[in-house]
Amino acid sequence: MTTTTPGERTDPLQAVRDTPGRGAPGGFAGAIACEWTKLWSVRAPWLCLLAGLAITGVYTFYYASIARINDHPIEPVGNAAASSVVLTQFAVAVLATLVVTSEYATGTVRASLLWVPRRQRVQMAKVLVVAGVSFAAGVVYAVVGAAVAWGAFDGRASFEAGTALRQILSVGLYQALVAALAVGAAFAARHPAGALSILVTLLWALPSMLLGLGGPALAAVNDYLPHGAGDHFVRVGAGAPYAPATAMMIVVAWASAAHLIGLYVLRRRDA
Template identity: 80%
Template sequence: MTTTTTPGRRTDPPREVRGAPGRGTPGGFAGAVSCEWTKLWSVRAPGLCLLAGLAMTGVFTFYYASIARINAHPVEPVGNATASSAVLTQFAVVILATVAVTSEYSTGSVRASLLWVPRRHRVQAAKALVAAVVSFAAGIVYAVVGAAAAWGAFDGRASFDAGTTIRQALSVGLYLALVAVLAVGTAFATRHPAGALSVLVTLLWGLPTVLLGVGGPDLAAVNDYLPHGAGDHLMRAGVDIPFAPVPAMLIVVAWAVAAHLAGLYVLRRRDA
């Protein structure tokens, strides 16, 4: 069978299917990241979460330093006040990352996101990356503000070393970034804000509180392998800790990766 063309007529190439990302359209990972960045800042919730975290940092670090001064605690690096405040400020990041995912399931807009970027792992990776970058930057700001708020309240019960303070600031940012990835993965796995927050509050605060409250070296050792327990060892300095910063970081990374893979499994297996 042969085909003929009419002389003088131009044969146009076949059109791409409407709605499918082509080679030059923003359907790849870079486009997904750009879309997630725009969506994150198109509502007020992220900004309010970050401001709440900043306020909690200032109040908690001032309180921490005041107690250390009143009780004549041993002199410690000023950055430890900010490291301790992460037990609260991490939930500003948790809510930010969770809402970024579950709000789309609540409104049904997740279908549009998956149509625009058909490769589902790119959607989840883009959300995790945006949340992690924002949380890392917020953590560094929190560390600087917390150190400044705590310095005066310590009144001589704290030491300042530029290298240690910078390392702790980066560690706080890194920990909050990993918590954001953990929250994104959990949110994709549960698809509901109440479910995601229940899991995350239990893992990051409830379970460590029970383990440390009951007491005993065995339970404390279990807490060291939970996200916040390991993260606390990552962020602190000048105290006896069971893990060096790198092993502590790897424990938190393992939790974040596990949550990310769980969320990706649900995202691929279930319809939006």
């Protein structure tokens, strides 16, 4: 029996939080399991992933057909799938954004933070689950895209197993990093329109403007934006100004910055 002294404030959840054992709420494994269950309990993730798959098939067929019709130089078949990332990354970004903002819209974020009081643990669980799903989706997209493009290229592409495998894994890793970046942006904005505005600007609008205006200085700036670096990471023979490992680290830096900004907002503001 627990006794309290007069004037002492009690927390009815403290005994639960302090209960030892593998099944205690707030555990990291439990937080991941919870996020995994929540992710697949609604239709939106399935629709996002299927949309990305459809976009991959259409884009890679178009890319390879144009290369064949215009008699472009022979290139690795994986470049078609790598190029489709400019569009398929938004399927992943929307999925990751909804994982966060849907809880703020419905108020269920309060239940999530009540069950897992350590806010950084909630955010990290979401990042790991969504990034893992996005990596798998990116790998599937790359495989399907390469298969579709191979037929459409009709001899205007080359295939080398090592290069193809590297590009497939690179596309998966880039999609995972985009998902991590999107989770951070969603926690910072807390609203789907705000988060998606940030992501569209960063991943598409700003790069398009810089490349559209032209000039080496603006192109150099684009090389250090997430998609600019990601494109150098996933494509082969694109004339990158740095090594693929450097390109990956640039995208990691952007995802990490978004994660930290989102965590700061999550800790500072009430749910």
